[in-house]
Amino acid sequence: MRGIDITVARGEVFGLLGPNGAGKTTTVEILEGYRTRTSGEVSVLGEDPSRRSIGLRRRIGIVLQAGGIYSHVTPREALRHWASFYPHPRGVEEVLSLVGLQDKADVRSRRLSGGQLRRLDFALALVGDPELIFLDEPTTGFDPEARRAAWQTVRSLRELGKTILLTTHYLEEAQELADRVAIVKDGRVLAIGPPRELGVDGAGGNRYRVAYRNSAGELIERETDDPTALLAELTAAALARGERLEELSVGRPTLEDVYLELTAASSRDEDA
Amino acid sequence: MPDGLALTWRQYRLERRMFWRNPSAAFFNFVLPLVILAGAGAALSGNQHQLNRLVPMIAGMSVMSTTFTALAYNIVFLRERGVLKRIRGTPLPTVSYFGGVAANAVTNTALQIAIIVLAGKAFFGIGWPAHWEELIVFVLAGVVCLAALGVAFAHVIPNFESTAAYVNAVFLPVVAISFYAFDSSSAPGFVRTIAEALPLKPLIDGLSGAMVTGVGLSSQLDALAVIALWGAFGLYFAIRGFSWEGSRA
Numbered sequence: 001m002r003g004i005d006i007t008v009a010r011g012e013v014f015g016l017l018g019p020n021g022a023g024k025t026t027t028v029e030i031l032e033g034y035r036t037r038t039s040g041e042v043s044v045l046g047e048d049p050s051r052r053s054i055g056l057r058r059r060i061g062i063v064l065q066a067g068g069i070y071s072h073v074t075p076r077e078a079l080r081h082w083a084s085f086y087p088h089p090r091g092v093e094e095v096l097s098l099v100g101l102q103d104k105a106d107v108r109s110r111r112l113s114g115g116q117l118r119r120l121d122f123a124l125a126l127v128g129d130p131e132l133i134f135l136d137e138p139t140t141g142f143d144p145e146a147r148r149a150a151w152q153t154v155r156s157l158r159e160l161g162k163t164i165l166l167t168t169h170y171l172e173e174a175q176e177l178a179d180r181v182a183i184v185k186d187g188r189v190l191a192i193g194p195p196r197e198l199g200v201d202g203a204g205g206n207r208y209r210v211a212y213r214n215s216a217g218e219l220i221e222r223e224t225d226d227p228t229a230l231l232a233e234l235t236a237a238a239l240a241r242g243e244r245l246e247e248l249s250v251g252r253p254t255l256e257d258v259y260l261e262l263t264a265a266s267s268r269d270e271d272a
Numbered sequence: 273m274p275d276g277l278a279l280t281w282r283q284y285r286l287e288r289r290m291f292w293r294n295p296s297a298a299f300f301n302f303v304l305p306l307v308i309l310a311g312a313g314a315a316l317s318g319n320q321h322q323l324n325r326l327v328p329m330i331a332g333m334s335v336m337s338t339t340f341t342a343l344a345y346n347i348v349f350l351r352e353r354g355v356l357k358r359i360r361g362t363p364l365p366t367v368s369y370f371g372g373v374a375a376n377a378v379t380n381t382a383l384q385i386a387i388i389v390l391a392g393k394a395f396f397g398i399g400w401p402a403h404w405e406e407l408i409v410f411v412l413a414g415v416v417c418l419a420a421l422g423v424a425f426a427h428v429i430p431n432f433e434s435t436a437a438y439v440n441a442v443f444l445p446v447v448a449i450s451f452y453a454f455d456s457s458s459a460p461g462f463v464r465t466i467a468e469a470l471p472l473k474p475l476i477d478g479l480s481g482a483m484v485t486g487v488g489l490s491s492q493l494d495a496l497a498v499i500a501l502w503g504a505f506g507l508y509f510a511i512r513g514f515s516w517e518g519s520r521a
Contacts, residue, residue, distance in 0.1 A: 081282060
């Protein structure tokens with residue numbers, strides 16, 4: 001870790017996005033109180049997480065990247081037990097239905113599938129009705145359907161006003177869920193902002209991508225920070241020639257474009 | 273508001289439920305010493321001198337198996353599976369968690385000793401324990417000492433797959449050497465010395481005094497001191513070396 005400076009607002013879904021080994025889990029585990037920072041300042045709901053106070057742990061919910069559960073206990077029993085740790089827990093039945101485990105509520109966890117266990121992870125993190133929820137790579141290894149279902153759960157948590165810190169290496173997941181994203185690599189923040197605006201003040205500046213097919217049928221792509229002027233120039237020239245700009249489009253770079261560019265640029269810096 | 277004691281109770285109840293739902297653990301930690309007692313007791317039937325030695329030996333081994341062995345297994349399993357890490361992230365106080373786990377081990381040991389005492393009375397010609405208070409003192413000291421050593425030992429075991437090898441590498445020689453030194457007056461001096469320095473032989477001595485020979489607690493203080501020293505050693509390393517996270521996670 002070299003320096004990650006982020007502030008997550010109440011009620012926000014914040015995504016930490018980066019390749020494996022970027023420092024996402026280390027960052028989250030410092031915030032969760034599993035690891036102690038070597039330097040810098042950390043505040044979670046106004047407290048220093050390294051003190052590991054019970055008061056703070058009552059207000060947070062944690063979905064670990066790989067957290068196990070007792071094999072001989074059913075989801076309903078586990079949730080009842082977990083609920084007893086918290087002063088104002090949510091109802092066990094409500095949580096079971098929120099994550100879609102009603103049908104498996106009385107099956108011992110050793111007989112649950114990977115996806116069902118992951119839902120139980122969510123349920124155990126939610127049963128204490130936390131204000132702040134940490135989701136460390138919540139959908140890694142999911143099939144597309146299970147991923148959509150998990151996303152729906154995260155959205156419903158957001159609607160309940162929960163603050164969520166999410167790590168992921170799936171760009172689509174960050175784009176779908178996060179209000180703001182920080183792209184991290186090698187323990188540093190490369191860019192931060194809402195997914196759709198990341199191109200704006202990211203490494204690429206305020207960029208738009210203008211694409212069209214010229215009279216020879218070639219696909220032309222131009223980048224600009226002033227699409228109005230470029231379009232005026234292109235269209236005026238085309239009209240003067242009596243041509244059409246086929247398939248004309250103006251777009252912002254996707255999160256993927258920004259991500260690939262930033263992580264590649266950071267690798268070049270390393271080599272230089 | 274959940275308080276520490278209520279949470280300890282809840283954890284204890286969950287541990288009890290899980291114990292009986294896990295047949296292999298229940299068998300190895302619980303039934304096996306009783307099976308050995310029944311088998312060896314039947315073989316030695318009629319030889320009261322041998323039976324008088326067998327019953328406290330099995331009682332001592334039961335204490336070790338329900339505490340040292342069971343806890344080393346469970347802690348490594350829960351650590352490597354990520355259960356301990358998950359528990360650490362909740363508001364469950366550490367004291368409540370370990371209180372529940374320890375109370376579970378105490379219950380298992382108490383049940384075993386009760387069964388052995390009853391079997392001794394009913395089948396093996398051994399009367400009721402001569403000194404109940406001595407029995408309780410030695411069982412409790414043995415539980416604290418061997419449970420702490422089991423938790424401390426879990427720290428040495430690198431992964432769940434090797435747990436059986438690690439645990440048996442300690443359990444079997446300690447049981448063998450302690451049984452030999454306790455049972456045979458012709459055991460070589462160095463075997464005797466090693467056995468006296470380990471916690472199991474003093475525990476068997478104490479249990480034998482309480483259950484069979486009637487040698488009182490005041491004559492067994494050196495045995496109690498050895499157990500206490502091992503207990504202090506075990507507690508120190510159980511707490512200091514405790515790891516909530518597996519190597520994998």
